[in-house]
Amino acid sequence: MLGMTKKLLLALDHIEGISKLDVYRQHGGYAVLQKALKATPESLVEEVKKSGLRGRGGAGFPTGMKWSFLAKPEGVPRYLVCNADESEPGTFKDRYLMERIPHLLIEGMIISSFALGANTSYIYVRGEYYYIIKILEKAIEEAYAAGLLGKNILGSGYDLNLYVQPGGGAYICGEETALLESLEGKRGNPRIKPPFPAVAGLWGCPTVVNNVETIAAVVPIIQMGGDEYAKIGIGKSTGTKLISASGHINKPGVYEIELGLPVEEFIYSEQYCGGIRNGKKMKAVVAGGSSVPILPTELILKTAAGEPRLMSYESLGDGGFATGTMLGSGGFIVYDEDTSIVKNLFTFARFYHHESCGQCSPCREGTGWMEKILHKFIDGHATLADIDLLWDVQSKIEGKTICPLGEAAAWPVAAAIRHFRHEFEAYVNNPAAIKQVKHYYRLNKLEVVNS
Numbered sequence: 001m002l003g004m005t006k007k008l009l010l011a012l013d014h015i016e017g018i019s020k021l022d023v024y025r026q027h028g029g030y031a032v033l034q035k036a037l038k039a040t041p042e043s044l045v046e047e048v049k050k051s052g053l054r055g056r057g058g059a060g061f062p063t064g065m066k067w068s069f070l071a072k073p074e075g076v077p078r079y080l081v082c083n084a085d086e087s088e089p090g091t092f093k094d095r096y097l098m099e100r101i102p103h104l105l106i107e108g109m110i111i112s113s114f115a116l117g118a119n120t121s122y123i124y125v126r127g128e129y130y131y132i133i134k135i136l137e138k139a140i141e142e143a144y145a146a147g148l149l150g151k152n153i154l155g156s157g158y159d160l161n162l163y164v165q166p167g168g169g170a171y172i173c174g175e176e177t178a179l180l181e182s183l184e185g186k187r188g189n190p191r192i193k194p195p196f197p198a199v200a201g202l203w204g205c206p207t208v209v210n211n212v213e214t215i216a217a218v219v220p221i222i223q224m225g226g227d228e229y230a231k232i233g234i235g236k237s238t239g240t241k242l243i244s245a246s247g248h249i250n251k252p253g254v255y256e257i258e259l260g261l262p263v264e265e266f267i268y269s270e271q272y273c274g275g276i277r278n279g280k281k282m283k284a285v286v287a288g289g290s291s292v293p294i295l296p297t298e299l300i301l302k303t304a305a306g307e308p309r310l311m312s313y314e315s316l317g318d319g320g321f322a323t324g325t326m327l328g329s330g331g332f333i334v335y336d337e338d339t340s341i342v343k344n345l346f347t348f349a350r351f352y353h354h355e356s357c358g359q360c361s362p363c364r365e366g367t368g369w370m371e372k373i374l375h376k377f378i379d380g381h382a383t384l385a386d387i388d389l390l391w392d393v394q395s396k397i398e399g400k401t402i403c404p405l406g407e408a409a410a411w412p413v414a415a416a417i418r419h420f421r422h423e424f425e426a427y428v429n430n431p432a433a434i435k436q437v438k439h440y441y442r443l444n445k446l447e448v449v450n451s
């Protein structure tokens with residue numbers, strides 16, 4: 001038991017009116033910005049490096065290292081772009097943070113922009129989060145009026161303009177290079193890398209793209225210092241993490257946990273998910289958003305070596321994809337014993353097929369094939385050979401595409417077959433189960449593709 005997590009990001013979320021500038025300031029808001037503006041940009045980057053913070057958008061790349069890669073050619077502007085596209089199924093933590101404490105993100109944006117030498121920055125917000133866009137715009141307006149944005153911020157001589165850009169309405173626009181294309185007014189198609197955005201990003205200029213939670217975490221890091229932040233968490237998984245918990249649990253919601261918390265404690269303690277609803281047993285968990293491999297109960301609670309599984313990048317990844325998974329975006333979906341893994345997988349596959357941008361054949365064609373084969377299972381036409389065909393199709397995507405969306409579609413399929421093959425077999429052999437699934441789709445007016 002790690003005990004109560006010290007909240008760094010959601011310490012103020014319960015305070016009435018905290019989305020307003022005056023209330024945020026009454027509770028210490030923008031004091032860290034004042035401190036940061038007196039420091040040098042290089043020393044701020046150094047603190048972020050020391051903190052060990054890893055990107056909270058999914059890949060977990062060290063933030064300080066990414067910042068130090070930023071090219072600084074003479075006379076060329078640099079940009080900071082906040083990725084608030086948040087479209088990964090099961091992930092809703094950035095929405096919560098922006099809705100409750102928009103000024104925490106704005107304070108983080110100003111400090112980070114100053115550290116990176118950017119004078120223009122953007123928050124690219126998922127288009128469907130229309131009300132969040134309004135909340136952010138209002139908060140930015142307040143910040144301009146108080147001299148926290150614009151020219152000569154708080155008398156420091158530093159200038160920053162901050163803009164909110166509504167997203168293009170596609171999951172792929174969350175991939176950082178597709179996001180930059182979309183921000184430039186084009187269709188959100190991922191770019192071939194290299195060059196990476198740190199060298200040639202927005203308008204061809206050096207750009208850092210970071211997730212909402214990553215940028216918000218810069219505020220407590222500068223407040224307490226990188227070394228202190230690095231003491232929180234476990235090993236190379238430092239600090240706290242927002243987890244959006246959903247599915248068949250008693251208490252779905254957004255939780256701030258200290259990295260290293262045992263998975264079992266997160267699922268069953270009253271402080272977090274409060275156990276499985278209706279007294280059912282747990283069947284499986286998708287720990288980091290729909291893109292990461294699903295794990296059955298025995299593997300999500302313990303590693304293959306029998307160690308308790310922890311909420312950390314390393315522990316969740318232990319065993320590779322044979323027995324492990326990923327922390328990903330922190331979209332934690334819990335399934336009870338009554339869940340059909342095949343039906344759930346079909347829903348994911350439909351999503352990825354719909355969201356593929358179509359540039360690469362393995363992803364464009366593979367996602368369509370996976371959806372069609374899975375439809376055969378739930379429609380009662382599949383044979384045992386279709387399990388092998390599905391495995392074959394997914395295995396031809398990884399490592400052969402421009403961006404990781406193809407892999408994000410393939411990994412869940414591989415994991416479902418690896419850990420729940422018997423459920424696919426049951427669909428082939430059990431007409432009653434198929435009838436039940438068809439009934440479910442009719443009831444929910446869900447369309448299914450032609451097989």
Ligand SMILES: Cc1cc2nc3c(=O)[nH]c(=O)nc-3n(C[C@H](O)[C@H](O)[C@H](O)COP(=O)(O)O)c2cc1C
Nearest residue numbers: 055056057083085086087174175176210211214405
């Ligand atoms: C298909 C796809 C969708 C993504 N969606 C998001 C997203 O909504 N938010 C996000 O922060 N990162 C998303 N990412 C990851 C970004 O490409 C990028 O790694 C991230 O914004 C970097 O920020 P971080 O280092 O702070 O995590 C997505 C990646 C892919 C491949």
Ligand code: SF4
Nearest residue numbers: 357359360363401403
């Ligand atoms: S992997 Fe899929 S989404 Fe990514 S660029 Fe290729 S076709 Fe587009």
